[in-house]
Amino acid sequence: MPKTELFGTSWCEFTSEMRDWLELRGVDFVEYDVERDPDARRRLATLAPQERTVPVLVEDDKVVQVGWRGRGCSVA
Secondary structure, X not given: OOOEEEEEOOOOXXXXXXXXXXXXXXXOEXXXXXXXXXXXXXXXXXXOOOOOEEOEEEEOOEEEEEOEOOEOEEOO
16 A cells, blocks of 8 residues: 655645545545644655645655645745
8 A cells, every 4th residue: 555645734725625535535644734844844845846836645755746636835
């Protein structure tokens, strides 16, 4: 089973929608807030160096989706 990670922020509605979708599907995942967790922010920068949009869905250390249904929140 793939290791699934969700990188987002507490205030981004699209992070919340992706979280709800993952939970509805019964996906076991770990969620990181890139604004509150500097280690998560650095890890995301390593996985997706050009990306400044959340949410970002990662499976087995590979980015599989950026944004939710074509929308996302910009992070500095």
